[in-house]
Amino acid sequence: MPFTEHLAVRLAIALGIGLLIGVERERRKGTGPSRAPAGIRTFAIVSLSGGISLTIGGELLLAVAALCVAGLSIVAYQAKHRDDPGFTTAVALLTALLLGALAVRQPALAAGLAVAVAVLLAARTRLHRFVQDVLTEQELHDGLLFAAAALVVLPLTPDQPIGPLAVFNPRTLWKLVVIVMTISAAGYIALRALGPRYGLPIAGLAFGFVSSAATIGSMGARAAQEPRLLRAAVSGAVLSTVSTILQMGIVLFVTNRSTLWALSLPLLIAGVAAVFYGALFTIKSGNQKSQQADTEGRAFNPVTALIFAATVSAILLASAAVNRWLGSRGLAVATGLAGFADTHAAAISVASLVSAQQIGVSDALMPILIGLTTNTATKAVAAITTGGTRFALQVIPGLLLVILAAWAGFALIIINR
Numbered sequence: 001m002p003f004t005e006h007l008a009v010r011l012a013i014a015l016g017i018g019l020l021i022g023v024e025r026e027r028r029k030g031t032g033p034s035r036a037p038a039g040i041r042t043f044a045i046v047s048l049s050g051g052i053s054l055t056i057g058g059e060l061l062l063a064v065a066a067l068c069v070a071g072l073s074i075v076a077y078q079a080k081h082r083d084d085p086g087f088t089t090a091v092a093l094l095t096a097l098l099l100g101a102l103a104v105r106q107p108a109l110a111a112g113l114a115v116a117v118a119v120l121l122a123a124r125t126r127l128h129r130f131v132q133d134v135l136t137e138q139e140l141h142d143g144l145l146f147a148a149a150a151l152v153v154l155p156l157t158p159d160q161p162i163g164p165l166a167v168f169n170p171r172t173l174w175k176l177v178v179i180v181m182t183i184s185a186a187g188y189i190a191l192r193a194l195g196p197r198y199g200l201p202i203a204g205l206a207f208g209f210v211s212s213a214a215t216i217g218s219m220g221a222r223a224a225q226e227p228r229l230l231r232a233a234v235s236g237a238v239l240s241t242v243s244t245i246l247q248m249g250i251v252l253f254v255t256n257r258s259t260l261w262a263l264s265l266p267l268l269i270a271g272v273a274a275v276f277y278g279a280l281f282t283i284k285s286g287n288q289k290s291q292q293a294d295t296e297g298r299a300f301n302p303v304t305a306l307i308f309a310a311t312v313s314a315i316l317l318a319s320a321a322v323n324r325w326l327g328s329r330g331l332a333v334a335t336g337l338a339g340f341a342d343t344h345a346a347a348i349s350v351a352s353l354v355s356a357q358q359i360g361v362s363d364a365l366m367p368i369l370i371g372l373t374t375n376t377a378t379k380a381v382a383a384i385t386t387g388g389t390r391f392a393l394q395v396i397p398g399l400l401l402v403i404l405a406a407w408a409g410f411a412l413i414i415i416n417r
Contacts, residue, residue: 011051013107014100017114018047021096024121025089043096050100062101069097092121145302146185150178177305179214182207188222200229201282204236208243213379215240216395220387221301230390231284237383237391238398239278244343245271245402248372251344255351262361263368266409273405277398307385332367339371340378346371369410376403 022043046069053065073090095117103110159171186203193199200219207215216237223233245267252260338346350364350371376399383392383399 007055007104010104010107011048011055013111014051014103015044015048017099017103017110018044018096020114020118021047021092021099021121024118025092043093046093047096047100047103050097050102051104054101054104062097066094066097069094088121088124092117142185146178146181149174149181149302154178176211176214177302179211181302181305182210198282200232200236201239201278202236204278205239205243208240209247212240212244213375213382215243216379217305217307217382217386220383220385220391220395223387223391225301227390230394231281233387234391234394234398235278235281235284237387237395238274238281238402241274241379241399241402242271242278244372244375245274247344248347251348252351255348256355258361259351259354259364259368262365262413265413266365266369266406269409270402270406274398274402277401281394281398332370335367336370336374339374343371343375346375365410365413369406372406373403376400 019040022040025043026039049065050062053062057064070090073093096114099110099114099117102113154171154174157171157174159169162168162170186207189199194202200222204215204219207218219233219237219240223230249260249264249267252263335346335350347368350359350367353359354361354364379399380392380396383395387395
């Protein structure tokens with residue numbers, strides 16, 4: 001490869017990668033006869049050597065250089081650290097060589113990976129403390145279970161409708177399982193980091209954008225597992241409906257703004273009701289001590305996630321059966337049935353009809369609210385099946401308050417016409 005200004009810049013990036021990683025290693029190498037054998041100069045030279053090797057000799061010379069670096073590292077560590085070899089620096093040295101070579105072909109990727117490696121090396125103490133002192137055995141097992149569910153099972157799950165009426169998509173249902181696990185784990189992390197008073201409400205508000213029904217299911221499972229967190233879990237569950245209202249406004253804004261303006265009063269009143277009810281339980285949970293967040297527990301319960309997916313499957317099957325029985329009678333019926341599974345999809349369908357001028361804006365309001373109402377029924381079922389009677393008796397009034405507020409706003413629109 002001829003030497004060009006373009007190549008010079010990439011070799012300079014390779015040198016910079018070595019300096020970046022070498023700075024961190026230089027601070028760790030110590031002093032005196034027992035110091036580590038590689039520091040900033042060694043890393044800079046090795047990384048630059050990787051770039052030069054790939055430039056002048058291709059992959060073959062790079063492989064030879066990698067073998068030489070590995071061999072020299074082994075010799076140095078046998079001479080300096082007979083009792084504890086400490087292979088981190090040796091592996092980092094080989095990584096610097098490869099990143100230097102990568103900089104010749106993909107400099108942006110190599111630079112980004114170098115920063116990641118340097119951060120990982122610098123965070124050694126924090127990572128060790130987290131794994132040994134903070135992370136529990138149960139949390140480790142839950143993390144591995146989640147990784148298997150999301151990275152192994154999900155990609156292998158069929159992505160096509162099966163079963164009665166072809167309403168069951170295995171991949172979609174398993175995504176629900178993974179979503180519930182994710183929300184529950186996020187709530188658990190927020191619980192430990194912020195305490196029950198603020199952790200669960202914040203998690204509920206955030207993950208309500210993913211799925212309010214799934215969030216309510218996860219909060220119910222948390223309340224069933226740790227009854228002392230009942231009020232905070234109720235707050236997170238009800239605040240997830242705030243996200244439902246906000247997301248409804250967003251999808252209507254994107255699909256058809258005139259429908260959004262027409263529904264703005266019902267959505268505003270419903271959102272205020274949800275904030276009020278959720279804030280009430282956030283305040284009530286203030287007597288729960290923050291140290292409760294430090295108690296050991298499970299990040300999620302896989303059985304709860306499976307129960308939630310089964311509940312959604314039953315609702316989908318019932319909706320499809322009723323829809324086949326009624327056929328295409330009435331937009332309100334169709335929207336209500338769709339709302340059991342996803343109120344936003346139902347709203348988008350109705351707003352799209354308005355955009356296509358197949359129905360008027362005034363004709364779209366009631367079907368969308370019906371879809372929001374049937375989705376509330378799904379949330380109520382999730383609260384009962386996952387959180388038990390105490391949880392459901394406190395969440396369902398909040399859900400009813402929100403949906404009644406939405407209908408009250410609709411009634412005001414009718415009266416003022």
